[in-house]
Amino acid sequence: MNTNGNAKIRTRDLSLFYGQKQALHHITMDIPSRQVTALIGPSGCGKSTFLRSLNRMNDLIDDVRIEGQVLIDDVDVYDRQVDVVELRKQVGMIFQKSNPFPKSIYENVAYGPKINGIRDKKRLDEIVETTLHRAALWGEVKDELKKSAFALSGGQQQRLCIARALAVDPKVLLMDEPASALDPIATAKIEELIYELKVNYTIVIVTHNMQQAARVSDYTGFFYLGGLVEFDETKKIFTTPEKKQTEDYITGRFG
Amino acid sequence: MNLRRIVLGSTVVGASGLAVFSIVAVVIVVMSTIVMNGIGALSWEFFTAAPKEGMTEGGIFPAIVGTALLVIIMSIAGIPVGTITAIYLSEYASQKSPFARGIRFAVNTLAGVPAIVFGLFGLGFFIQVVGSGMDQVLSGGAELKWGQPNILWASLTMAILTLPVVIVSVEEAIKTVPQDLRAASLALGATKWQTIWRVVLPNSVTGILTGGILAVSRGAGEVAPILFTGAAYFLPQLPTELSDQFMELGYHIYIMSTQSTNVEATRGIQYATTLVLLMLTFILNFSAIFLRSRMRARRIRL
Numbered sequence A: 001m002n003t004n005g006n007a008k009i010r011t012r013d014l015s016l017f018y019g020q021k022q023a024l025h026h027i028t029m030d031i032p033s034r035q036v037t038a039l040i041g042p043s044g045c046g047k048s049t050f051l052r053s054l055n056r057m058n059d060l061i062d063d064v065r066i067e068g069q070v071l072i073d074d075v076d077v078y079d080r081q082v083d084v085v086e087l088r089k090q091v092g093m094i095f096q097k098s099n100p101f102p103k104s105i106y107e108n109v110a111y112g113p114k115i116n117g118i119r120d121k122k123r124l125d126e127i128v129e130t131t132l133h134r135a136a137l138w139g140e141v142k143d144e145l146k147k148s149a150f151a152l153s154g155g156q157q158q159r160l161c162i163a164r165a166l167a168v169d170p171k172v173l174l175m176d177e178p179a180s181a182l183d184p185i186a187t188a189k190i191e192e193l194i195y196e197l198k199v200n201y202t203i204v205i206v207t208h209n210m211q212q213a214a215r216v217s218d219y220t221g222f223f224y225l226g227g228l229v230e231f232d233e234t235k236k237i238f239t240t241p242e243k244k245q246t247e248d249y250i251t252g253r254f255g
Numbered sequence B: 001m002n003l004r005r006i007v008l009g010s011t012v013v014g015a016s017g018l019a020v021f022s023i024v025a026v027v028i029v030v031m032s033t034i035v036m037n038g039i040g041a042l043s044w045e046f047f048t049a050a051p052k053e054g055m056t057e058g059g060i061f062p063a064i065v066g067t068a069l070l071v072i073i074m075s076i077a078g079i080p081v082g083t084i085t086a087i088y089l090s091e092y093a094s095q096k097s098p099f100a101r102g103i104r105f106a107v108n109t110l111a112g113v114p115a116i117v118f119g120l121f122g123l124g125f126f127i128q129v130v131g132s133g134m135d136q137v138l139s140g141g142a143e144l145k146w147g148q149p150n151i152l153w154a155s156l157t158m159a160i161l162t163l164p165v166v167i168v169s170v171e172e173a174i175k176t177v178p179q180d181l182r183a184a185s186l187a188l189g190a191t192k193w194q195t196i197w198r199v200v201l202p203n204s205v206t207g208i209l210t211g212g213i214l215a216v217s218r219g220a221g222e223v224a225p226i227l228f229t230g231a232a233y234f235l236p237q238l239p240t241e242l243s244d245q246f247m248e249l250g251y252h253i254y255i256m257s258t259q260s261t262n263v264e265a266t267r268g269i270q271y272a273t274t275l276v277l278l279m280l281t282f283i284l285n286f287s288a289i290f291l292r293s294r295m296r297a298r299r300i301r302l
Helices: A047-054 A084-090 A105-115 A121-134 A154-166 A184-197 A210-216 A234-239 A244-250 B002-041 B044-048 B061-092 B098-112 B115-139 B151-175 B179-187 B192-200 B202-221 B249-258 B263-301
Strands: A007-018 A021-032 A036-040 A064-072 A091-094 A172-176 A202-206 A219-224 A227-233
Touching: A007 A047, A007 A202, A021 A047, A021 A202, A021 A219, A021 A227, A036 A047, A036 A210, A047 A064, A047 A172, A047 A202, A047 A219, A084 A091, A091 A154, A105 A121, A105 A154, A105 B192, A121 A154, A154 A172, A154 A184, A154 B179, A184 A202, A184 A210, A210 A234, A219 A234, A219 A244, A227 A234, A227 A244, A234 A244, B002 B263, B044 B061, B044 B263, B061 B098, B061 B151, B061 B192, B061 B202, B061 B249, B061 B263, B098 B151, B115 B151, B151 B202, B179 B192, B192 B202, B202 B249, B202 B263, B249 B263
Parallel strands: A036 A202, A036 A219, A091 A172, A172 A202
Antiparallel strands: A007 A021, A007 A064, A219 A227
């Protein structure tokens, strides 16, 4: 499949095991730069596991073993030389359940810059303002930056988490069902935001919602039973899929 | 058959009711005895004056100050060590590793050691080994300063005794910090230590406080560990240095009831001192329970 040769992330024969159980089977995939790639598939198909292997969040789980390669800008992220902390600064992540820190809105966004050693108040103010703008939240919160993040609505909290991730200036954003807990209006806002963000970021989004995948993504990968069944332009996947399984899934025959 | 079931049922209900009643009754009898006998001796002077006339008059001010100093030094020494241990056990150690299991076993054993053994340990280790060693180094053994009972050694002995309480409380608090928050921090490129320092610990403050309060309440109520390590029968002035001895509430009750020349004459003061000590530990325990319930409530909310 042609992704114009400008892949940001390449996985080569990536397999992942939880103890004895194999969760991913030989995934080879080129995720294009500055595009939105959606990963779809039924529950337990490995799409979230795949996503979490891109920024090595699976490292936190005991007994996980990886085979194959994940190359981001041609660097194997599982290479011994790679600093996982640096990797995660490059590859931000948005979780299914919004998880702001029990701190103020300001402190949530400033958390990343602060752990990177930025102390200057002016500089922090600047970063907080720009990233909140980028996450389309500034207008709603600019007068209450000192308020607790928990005072925000669910959709606002999720956009705050996006702002928090943007504040460390990543190149890639991984989103694990970012809108699954939100109402349609909040979901629409997140989708709009994803559309704007792809100008600057490579976005990989896991979603259960096929309309969402069709709306926001340029490319779609269909996962089933730990394998990548089909990966192509979203248009093609949703109109003329090559594999029978893909067609059955997107037409709602199973999953 | 049916009759047998009814008889059996009512016997069980009756027996458990009786057991509950006797426990409550014991508490009521203990409390009312102490309150009725002690309340008369409570006065402003009782809280602010030193014992007089062979402890048959005056107050318990030096014992209150001594107890406060004891638990403060104990907390300064014990809470950081306990907190760091709890962080290691819950955040760093693999739950299956023999080393972590060894630490857990040690903590549980420590919790089960009789208090008097800690007292003897304090005497044998802190005073005779560490203190005497310090005297040798500082003055060539010419001056006996650290190699004798004092408030520092008593506090450190008490800190070891209360360590398991702190470790267990802090560990419980760390476990209530949602895994989501750790993941969020790590995904932002924070190191493990940055995550602990900026996310886990600030969210465990209530638990650390609870542990501290429980330790203080336990420490304030123990006499055996300080028996040989620093508590004094009577002192004309308050301790001003770490190498001074001190008076303490629990120990004060012990000596008034066993060592006094006129036990009968000190009876009122004994009860009043006991009342003060009980109130102190009750207040501490209730604040610990209060903090803990707030912590649990938060865990449910998040």
